[in-house]
Amino acid sequence: MTDFTESKLLDQIQCPDDLRRLPAERLRQVCSELRQYIIDVLSENPGHLGASLGTVELTVALHYVFHTPYDRVVWDVGHQAYGHKILTGRKERFHTLRKLGGISGFPNPAESAYDAFIAGHASNSISAALGLSVASALKGETDRHVIAVIGDGAMTGGLAFEGLNNASSNPNNLLIILNDNNMAIDHNVGGLSQYLVDITTSQAYNKMRYDVYRGLKRINLIDNDRRENILRFNNSLKALLTQQHNLFEGFSIRYFGPVDGHDVNYLVRVLNDIKNLQGPKLLHIKTKKGKGFRPAEESATEWHAPGRFNKETGERIVVHNLDEPQLYQDVFGHTLVELAERDKRVVGITPAMPTGCSMTFLMKAFPERAFDVGIAEGHAVTYSAGLAREGMIPFCNVYSSFMQRAYDMVIHDVALQKARMILCLDRAGLVGEDGATHHGVFDLAYLRPIPNLVISSPLNEWDLRDLMYTGYQYADGPFVIRYPRGKGEKKDWRNEMRVLPVGRGRKLREGDDLAVLSIGPIGNEVMKAIDMVEAEGISVAHYDMIYLKPIDETILEEVGKRFKRVITVENGVIKGGLGSAVLEYLSDHDHATRVRRIGVPDTFVEHGSIPELYHLCGMDAASVAEVLHSEYEKLNTKTDDIKDL
Numbered sequence: 001m002t003d004f005t006e007s008k009l010l011d012q013i014q015c016p017d018d019l020r021r022l023p024a025e026r027l028r029q030v031c032s033e034l035r036q037y038i039i040d041v042l043s044e045n046p047g048h049l050g051a052s053l054g055t056v057e058l059t060v061a062l063h064y065v066f067h068t069p070y071d072r073v074v075w076d077v078g079h080q081a082y083g084h085k086i087l088t089g090r091k092e093r094f095h096t097l098r099k100l101g102g103i104s105g106f107p108n109p110a111e112s113a114y115d116a117f118i119a120g121h122a123s124n125s126i127s128a129a130l131g132l133s134v135a136s137a138l139k140g141e142t143d144r145h146v147i148a149v150i151g152d153g154a155m156t157g158g159l160a161f162e163g164l165n166n167a168s169s170n171p172n173n174l175l176i177i178l179n180d181n182n183m184a185i186d187h188n189v190g191g192l193s194q195y196l197v198d199i200t201t202s203q204a205y206n207k208m209r210y211d212v213y214r215g216l217k218r219i220n221l222i223d224n225d226r227r228e229n230i231l232r233f234n235n236s237l238k239a240l241l242t243q244q245h246n247l248f249e250g251f252s253i254r255y256f257g258p259v260d261g262h263d264v265n266y267l268v269r270v271l272n273d274i275k276n277l278q279g280p281k282l283l284h285i286k287t288k289k290g291k292g293f294r295p296a297e298e299s300a301t302e303w304h305a306p307g308r309f310n311k312e313t314g315e316r317i318v319v320h321n322l323d324e325p326q327l328y329q330d331v332f333g334h335t336l337v338e339l340a341e342r343d344k345r346v347v348g349i350t351p352a353m354p355t356g357c358s359m360t361f362l363m364k365a366f367p368e369r370a371f372d373v374g375i376a377e378g379h380a381v382t383y384s385a386g387l388a389r390e391g392m393i394p395f396c397n398v399y400s401s402f403m404q405r406a407y408d409m410v411i412h413d414v415a416l417q418k419a420r421m422i423l424c425l426d427r428a429g430l431v432g433e434d435g436a437t438h439h440g441v442f443d444l445a446y447l448r449p450i451p452n453l454v455i456s457s458p459l460n461e462w463d464l465r466d467l468m469y470t471g472y473q474y475a476d477g478p479f480v481i482r483y484p485r486g487k488g489e490k491k492d493w494r495n496e497m498r499v500l501p502v503g504r505g506r507k508l509r510e511g512d513d514l515a516v517l518s519i520g521p522i523g524n525e526v527m528k529a530i531d532m533v534e535a536e537g538i539s540v541a542h543y544d545m546i547y548l549k550p551i552d553e554t555i556l557e558e559v560g561k562r563f564k565r566v567i568t569v570e571n572g573v574i575k576g577g578l579g580s581a582v583l584e585y586l587s588d589h590d591h592a593t594r595v596r597r598i599g600v601p602d603t604f605v606e607h608g609s610i611p612e613l614y615h616l617c618g619m620d621a622a623s624v625a626e627v628l629h630s631e632y633e634k635l636n637t638k639t640d641d642i643k644d645l
Contacts, residue, residue, distance in 0.1 A: 008033065009022070009026060009029055009030050009033055010030060010033040010034055010037060010086075010091070013030070013087060013091075014089060014091075015087075015088060015089050016063040016064075016067075016068050016087060016088060016114075019060070019063055019064055019087060020063070020064055020067075022064075024064075024265055024268060025265075027060055027061075027064060027264045027265060027268065028264060028265070030060055031056050031057050031060050031264050032292075034056050034059070034060065034083050034086060034087070035053055035056045035083075035291070035292045035293075036292075037086060037091075037094075038052055038053060038056075038082055038083065038086070039053070039292075039293055039311050040311060041094050041095055041097070042082075042097075042309075043308065043309050043310065043311040044095075044308060045095055045096075045097055045098075045099070046098075046305065046306070046307045046308055046433075047082065047097050047098055047105055047305065047433075048078075048079040048082070048105065048304060048305045049290065049293070049296055049303055049304070049305065049306055050289040050290040050296045050300050050303045050304050051077075051079035051080040051151070051181075051289060051304070052079065052080055052081065052082035052083055053289070053290050053291050053292055053293055053296060054080065054179070054181050054261075054287040054288055054289045054290065054291045055080040055081075055083060055149075055179060055261075055287065056083050056291065056292070057261060057262050057263065057264040057267060057287075058149070058177065058179065058261055058267060058285060058287070059081075059083035059084050059087065060083070060087070060264055061264050061267035061268045061271055062084075062147065062149075062177075062271070063084075063087055063088075064268055065268055065271040065272055065275060066145050066147065066271075066275070068088070068114055069088075069112075069113045069114045069116070070144060071144060071145040071146070071147070072116040072117075072129065072132050072133075072136075072144070072145070072146045072147065073114075073116055073147045073149065074116045074117045074119070074125045074128050074129040074132065074146070074147065074148045074149065075107050075115075075117075075119045075125065075149050076119060076122060076123065076124065076125030076126075076148065076149060076150040076151060076154045076160075077106075077119055077120070077121070077122045077151065077154060078104070078105055078106030078107050078119045078120060079105075079304075080149070080151060080179065081106070081107050081119065082094075082097075084107070084114070085097075085103065085107075085112075088112055088114035088115075089112065089114070090103055090111075090112065098433035098434070098435070098607050099433070099607070099608060099609075100606065100607065100608030100609065100612045100613075100616075101606075101608075102607075104435055104436075104606075104607060105433065105434060105435065105607065106118070106119050106120045106434075106435070106437055107119040116128075116129075116132065116146075117129070117132070118437065119437075120434070120435075120436070120437020120438060121401070121402065121405065121437060122151075122153070122154035122157050122375045123150070123154045123155075123156075123157025123158070123159040123160040123375060124159055125148040125149060125150045125154070125160075125163075126148045126150060126159075126160055126163030126164060126167060126174075126176055127159055127160075127162065127163035127166070128148070129146050129147065129148035129163075129174055129176075130146075130148075130163055130166060130167050130170070130172060130174055132146045133146040133172045133173060133174045134170060134171075134172055137171070137172065137173075145173070145175065145275055146173070146174055146175070147174075147175045147176075147177060148163075148174065148175070148176045148177065149177045149179060150176065150177070150178060150179065151178075151179045151180075151181065152178060152179065152180040152181060153352065153374070153375055154375055155178065156352070156373075156374035156375045156376050157375045157376060158376060158378060158379070164176075164251055164253065165251070167251075167253060167280045168251040168252040168253050168280060169252070171279075172279075172280055173277075173278060173279065173280070174280045174281075175274070175275065175280075175281055175282075175283065176253070176280070176281070176282040176283070177282075177283050177285060178257070178282060178283070178284045178285065179261065179285060179287055180258065180261075180284060180285065180286050180287065181261075181286075181287045181288060181289045181300075252279075252280075253279075253280045253281060253282050254277065254279060254280070254281040254282070255281075255282050255284065256270070256274060256281065256282065256283045256284065257282075257283055257284030257285060257286075258284040258285065258286045259283070259284070259285050259286070260285070260286060261285035261286055261287035262287060262288070262291060267285070270283065271283075289303075289304075290303050293314070294314060295309075295314035301355055302316075324487060324491070325461065325487045325488040325489055325490050325491055325493060326461065326487065326488060326493050327358075327486065327487055327488075328426070328461065328464060328483045328484060328485070328486065328487070328488055329356065329357050329358040329426055329485075330358050330361075331461045331464055331465065331488065331493055332357065332358055332397070332424060332426070332464065332468070332483070333357070333358025333359060333360065333361035333362065334358075334361055334494075335464070335465045335468050335469075335497075336348055336359070336361065336362050336395055336468070337361050337362055337365045337366075338497075339395075339468065339469070339472050340362060340365065340366050340369060341365075343393065343472070344369075345391060345392050345393045346369065346392075346393050346395065346472065347369045347370070347371070347387060347392050347393070347394050347395070348362045348363075348369065348370045348371065348394070348395050348396075348397065349370075349371045349373060349380050349383060349384045349387075349394055349395070349396045349397070350371070350372055350373070350380065350396075350397045350398070351372075351373050351374065351375055351376050351377045351379070351380040351398060351402065352372060352373075352374050352375045352376075353372075353397070353398075353399060353426075354370070354372045356399070356426070357397040357399075357424075357426045359372070359397055371383070377398055377402050377403065377405040377406040378405060378406040378408070378409045380396055380398060380406065381396060381398070381403075381406040381409040381410060381413065381414060381423070382406075382409045382413040382414075384396040384414075384419075384421050385409075385413040385414050385417070385419040385421060387421075388419040388420050388421040389417075389419065393420065393421070393422070393472060394421045394422065395421075395422045395424055395468070395471075396421060396422065396423050396424065397424040397426055398423070398424070398425060398426070399425070399426050399427040399438070399440060400425040400426065400427050400428040400429075400440025400441075400442075400443045400482060401427065401431075401437065401438050401439060401440045401442075403423070403425055403440075403443060404442060404446070407446065410423070410447070410450065410453075410478075411450055414478045415450045415451060415452040415453055415477070415478055416452070418452050418476065418477035418478070419477070419478055420474075420475055420476075420477065420478070421478050421479070422468065422471035422472065422478075422479045422480075422481065423478060423479070423480045423481070424468075424481050424482075424483075425440065425443050425480065425481065425482040425483070426483065426485070427440045427484065427485045428440040428441075428443055428457070428482035428483055428484055428520070428571070428572075429441060429482075429484045429485075429520070429521075429522070429571030429572060430484075430571060430600065430605060430610060430613045430614065430617070430619075431484075431485045431610075432485065432486075432607070432608065432609055432610045432613065433607050433608065433609065434607065435605075435606055435607030435608075436604040436605060436606060436607070439600075439604075439605055440482070441571070441572045441573050441600045441605070442572070442573055443480075443482055443572065444457075444482070444519075444548055444570060444572040444573075444576070444577035444578065445572065445573050445575060445576025445577045445580070446576070447480060447549075448548060448549055448576060448577065448580075448581065452477045452478065453477070453478055453479075453480055453549060454471075454474065454477070454478070454479045454480060454502055454503075454547065454549060454550070455480045455482075455547065455548040455549040456470075456471075456479070456480060456481050456482075456500075456546055456547050456548070457481070457482045457483065457519050457520030457521075457546070457548070458481070458483055458520065458521065458546075459489075459520065459521060459523050459524070459544050459546070460488055460489040460490055460521065460524070461488040461489065461490050461493035461495075462490060462493065462495045463500070463546070464481070464483055464488075465493075465494075465495060465497050466495070466497055466498055466499070466500045467481045467500060467546075468481065468497070469497035469498065469499060470499045470500050470502065473499055474502065482520065483520070483521070484520070484521055484571065485610075486610065488521070489521070489524055500546060502547065502550065503547050503550035503551070503552055504546070504547070504552055504554075505543055505544055505545040505546050505547065505551075505552040505555050506543070506544050506546065507541065507542070507543050507555075508523070508527070508542040508543065508544050509527075509530060509540065509541060509542040510541055511530075511539040511540040511541030511542065512539040512541070513538055513539045513540060513632055513635060514538070514539075514540045514541070514563065514565055514566070514567065514628060514631055514632060514635075515540070515541045515542075515543065515559040515562070515563040515565075515566045515567070516530065516540060516541070516542045516543070516566075516567045516568075516569060516624075516628075517543045517545055517555070517559065517566060517567070517568045517569070517578065517582060518542070518543070518544060518545065518568070518569040518570065518578075519544070519545045519546065519548055519569075519570050519578050520570065520571055521571070522569055522570060522571040522619060523542070523544050523569070525569070525614065525619060525620055525621045525624060526542060526569050526621075526624055527542065528621035528625075529621045529622070529623075529624035529625040529628060530542055530628070532621065532622075532625040533625050533628045533629060533632070538628060538629070538632045540628060541559075541562075541563070543555050543559070545578065548577070548578055548581060549581075551581050551582075551585065553585065556582065556585045556586065556589075557589070559593065560585075560586050560589065560591030560593050561591070563593060564593060564594060564635060565593070565594045565595075565596065565631045565634065565635060566582065566586075566593050566594070566595050566596070567595075567596045567597075567598060567624075567627060567628065567631060568582050568595060568596070568597050568598065568599075569598045569599070569619065569624060570598070570599045571599070571600070571619065572599055572600060573599060573600045573602070574597050574598075574599035574600060574601060574602065575602055577599060578599075579595065579597030579598075579599060580597075582595055583595050583597075594634075596627060596631055598618060598619060598623075598624060598627060599617070599619065600617050600619075601617060605617065
């Protein structure tokens with residue numbers, strides 16, 4: 001048996017079984033060590049700090065009470081699951097978090113049996129956990145517990161409400177834990193509230209209530225159909241006594257709370273009391289983001305993902321270089337303010353990412369025209385379409401990977417009725433350390449088939465500003481601009497904005513041997529690659545397409561007639577995007593040109609730095625140069641002279 005007499009308990013916990021052998025009075029020490037370990041590692045290896053510090057006690061309590069991994073814990077968004085990773089056998093690898101070849105920043109069943117479900121996008125935990133719970137019941141696994149841990153912010157997502165609605169109507173024993181660290185869903189009014197929480201979560205109270213229910217059912221005074229009414233009456237009675245109301249009272253889900261999410265021993269007691277109750281139930285806990293690290297407690301937004309920091313002083317290690325280009329998101333934010341200054345019809349909408357997309361600039365300048373709608377991407381798109389119908393000009397900014405959640409709204413509410421609005425897809429392409437759940441690599445492919453859309457991508461910051469201005473001027477329907485995470489290319493980014501003709505690309509460089517067609521900032525890697533090979537006598541023409549849709553057919557005709565070999569480069573999936581569009585056109589117009597496509601391969605790309613991932617996918621300058629070499633060599637083979645066959 002493991003000896004827990006040493007002061008460093010965390011070093012002796014290799015899995016939750018080790019944790020469960022501890023006496024309950026040692027759990028506070030485990031929490032303290034776990035919190036400090038997260039701070040120590042993240043100070044040097046950047047990640048999402050605040051949310052995971054806030055769930056330390058909950059994480060310890062869950063693994064202490066439930067027999068994971070047999071019992072399933074589904075985390076909603078992995079930002080809060082770092083402690084979970086450390087306690088489930090990944091402590092020694094935790095320093096590799098979000099690095100190429102290291103552990104993911106989010107739960108993933110492929111990484112550990114303790115990760116019950118993938119968790120990169122918000123609001124999916126209740127639906128997923130309900131599926132796990134019902135499946136266990138169908139298999140006869142009546143002793144298996146399933147827990148969904150969802151943050152209050154994720155409760156604004158429509159999928160969470162769909163899951164709640166289904167959980168209230170289907171037989172299941174799901175436990176939902178609402179980690180409330182910001183939104184005041186319930187107001188704590190003191191002694192009476194805490195007293196009622198103590199009563200309603202006690203085994204004696206719940207056994208008495210269940211015995212009464214079972215007795216009434218035995219004599220046919222109630223049945224399962226009336227059970228929902230009893231639950232609603234119980235919630236209503238509690239609300240009457242406490243003078244509190246919460247959104248769960250309308251569901252047939254037993255509600256407990258709120259309770260202190262930082263009292264680990266009390267959490268253990270409550271979880272033990274309610275875990276075997278029949279039917280769906282929700283435990284509402286109150287926590288504080290950044291708990292235990294004062295700077296993170298005082299500025300939750302800034303310390304959500306702070307980068308490297310001094311763990312002793314709490315000072316973030318931020319290198320400011322005024323000679324470097326700006327972030328694309330900041331160029332977007334400043335340009336949006338400029339457009340809003342010109343026209344009072346310009347408004348901004350974002351689903352819970354005002355800081356990330358820099359819409360905070362508009363919120364400061366024109367607060368009445370900037371809207372953060374919460375984690376609700378579908379609503380953000382349709383809300384914007386509604387604004388457009390009444391003559392406003394909405395700039396709806398959604399991260400590319402999150403726009404996947406609003407696909408139907410883009411088709412039905414935007415494109416179908418030609419809503420005049422600008423969809424700005426931030427974090428397009430490979431995004432780096434957040435990995436597969438956050439790479440915005442599908443947008444070109446999933447948007448291209450939709451009628452009435454204009455789809456564009458800037459080569460640099462000047463183009464981003466010009467495309468925003470073009471979208472603002474474009475009155476014939478929706479206008480899409482996709483741009484990447486990170487810095488651009490130009491120090492003097494504030495140009496005089498002009499319209500970039502829709503459907504027109506441009507030739508960046510003349511060449512005779514090969515032609516490269518690129519779209520978006522990845523074209524800058526192409527420029528470097530061409531410089532490498534032209535020093536060796538290879539002549540390469542380079543076209544920046546700017547628009548995927550409508551695509552510049554004049555350029556396609558030119559390359560189809562002039563070149564035997566064409567290379568396409570895009571920071572998106574290779575199937576369905578620019579390369580596919582070029583192939584379709586050349587085939588439809590009887591051009592025999594060979595096309596070599598460079599882009600994200602048909603796989604989910606792991607996490608790592610942007611340069612590492614570019615190289616992994618063959619999109620960096622050196623890799624593109626190798627392709628140019630290869631294609632040039634093929635020009636000198638007789639079998640390649642397909643136009644003369």
